[in-house]
Amino acid sequence: MGTWSYAPAPESAALADLRPGYRPFIDGEFVDGNGAPLKTVNPATEETLAEVSTADASDVDRAVAAARRAYEQVWGPMPGAERAKYLFRIARIVAERARELAVLETLDNGKPIRESRDVDVPAAAAHLFHHAGWADKLGYAGFGPQPRPLGVVGAVIPWNFPLLMAAWKIAPALACGNTVVLKPAETTPLTALVLAGIAAEAGLPPGVLNVLPGAGDVGATLVGHADLDKVAFTGSTEVGKQIQARLAGTGRRLTLELGGKAASIVYDDAPLDQAVDGVTDGIFFNQGQVCCAGSRLLVQESIAEEFAELLRRRITTLRVGDPLDKNTDVGAINSRAQLDRILDLAAAGDAEGAQRWTSPCSLPERGLFFPPTVFSQVEQTMRVAREEIFGPVLAVLTFRTPDEAVSKANNTPYGLSAGVWTDKGSKALWTAQRLRAGVVWVNTFNRFDPTAPFGGYRESGFGREGGLAGLAAYLDG
């Protein structure tokens, strides 16, 4: 038999119900923003998807005022059981419109439809359902008999999981009785705006949720607004530091979920095939544009050569291409700017003497793509081992002893996530206790659940999303 190649199996782009224009959602209505309109593009083709009207400072004022009014008059005083009804309704509509949201997310972000369909949208719905269930039980969550909401929350989210990050902010905030002004990322505003439409469809009272598309300046105006009670930011460490400096001394609450440079530690007694799969998922999931991506592989010396061979073999099976194709594993890089950053850091890897291996996959002729790449012979001092690349690039280092593994894993200013691969439970626990990371996965990677707190420390930020700790971030306890 000749070679067997998979025929294209594209999901229909029409399912996204894409409209030519999108507008900010303020006080229960879609309105024209006063900022300069932006065009959002499909990174897989670099074609314009839609024109989006953006907010300016006056729109931020209006949205915050609407959120304040809604908080004081409607949402804050509303019994939890009533708030829950709205959240359950929103969650249900998200689940019902899952295909539309998945296709829209893939168009706007460039991620494979397999991921938006099987991860992003179901996880967003799960987060909404989970927190809807908490709305009338907050008195039993361990924060006292009547924990109070904080007030008006300004939330700024990144482009890597546009809908999921919106749900991560909105669900706990609203469940706890806060109102929200959300600023989605400049390059991926669409699903958050559709989510706003879903909230309106669910009858959410005006002002409880406001969505303001725009660039970084709108985010900066929002997080600096004097009438907020809390700022929740997910994004780069650099911007996170600016926000923290800005909010210092204001008394406003802040949670930050920032960058990472996570290590996957593979011991020689690991379940090798699953470790290979997990390390592959860990770095190439969402093209590596994940703050908790396992971008450093620390593999025990005695199996390093074999592991590298198995890993290359596995990576070679990854299919890079049209994000709408159901068989695509690695889609498009979200923006030209991000692709340039990846190219720059990969070039730095070459210049510093690391050995580059590139998957022999074919790339589409147009669009923003970067092939799965592995750097071996990486040293701790190299940029590819220290800086967050936020792309499909894995840096491989080796270690001899568990102590060395832990010290290399911790030798980073970040502290978001880490992975440990071993069949030995005691070794997994020994290692996990010593890793300075907010999340440590054992024999798996990139698993998210609304009941499990997610967040980092050191330069990866503070505050948790999900679980009881995630509720605490939105309660005055």
Next chain:
Amino acid sequence: MTTTVPVPRRKDTSTDGAAADQRAPAHPLAGIGGSDAGLRRFLHGLPGVDQVGLERRSATLATRSIKAASKLQALDLAISMIDLTTLEGADTPGKVRSLCAQARRPDPEHPDVPPVAAVCLYPDLVGVAAEALRGSPVAVAAVATAFPSGRSSLEVKLADTALAVREGADEIDMVIDRGAFLSGRYGAVHEEIVAVREACGAGSRRAHLKVILETGELGGYDAVRRACWLALLAGADVIKTSTGKIAPAATLPVVQVMLQAVRDWHRLTGERRGVKAAGGIRAAKDAVRHLVAVHEVAGPEWLDPALFRFGASSLLNDLLRQRRTQLSGHYVGADYIGSA
């Protein structure tokens, strides 16, 4: 202690069955020997299998969407990989002849449908099948060694094998002694496989040996991996999931573990051994999912009836129906296709 499988030291030279007979002496794994202790050291030093990760990967592989020309190609390939099977006490020579007719020409209305790989039956019916398949590329496979339980003496098992070979079987599907395997008597299992292999004949007339692990009785993926390596070390040409008499039989995760074993065997020795998924695969969709696993786990070289088989009876009919659907654009009822 961990015995990982090192990178291949030898170049990929002899991968054919013809060279297989000379492999024993110079084998890179020859030092393991056939003793319980030696085998135990090796088998228990193999890397573990993480159940959650394995099943997750299988679930992801199952999401592959195979369409259009690639689907038609897959359906034909799957048909050509079938060991069309009947293993009932009520089997008759007439039923076997009917099965053989379908094996040679699965869909007479579409003569371009390839023949299946083999028919698979009990030893006493091998003669009937050999006669009915003479001159065709379809092989005769016989289950032997006190199939399906394997509960008899080695003497009886060898006589069972000899009968099938004498009657003209090209392939022998033996069962391992699960009782011995589960109680750690690996040497006994090894010895039995070696003996049955010898009973398969020698030279170019040697019947191909498929070793049935009955994975549903082994109690976990680590044990499946060990059973795979034990069978490969003892000289199995093909490792096979199940008898079809026990559930669960062939599942995607189990087949994935077995594909990893033959892939690693090839990395180590340069030889390609086969895998047979038998039992429980009834729908074309399931068969295509298995082909995706073969393609992505073992590699495209295994997409060959010499290296991957389906042990099935009702699967063929569904593959033919799906094939006609691909060509005509609409489904036909099961009764529009002759069924043995």
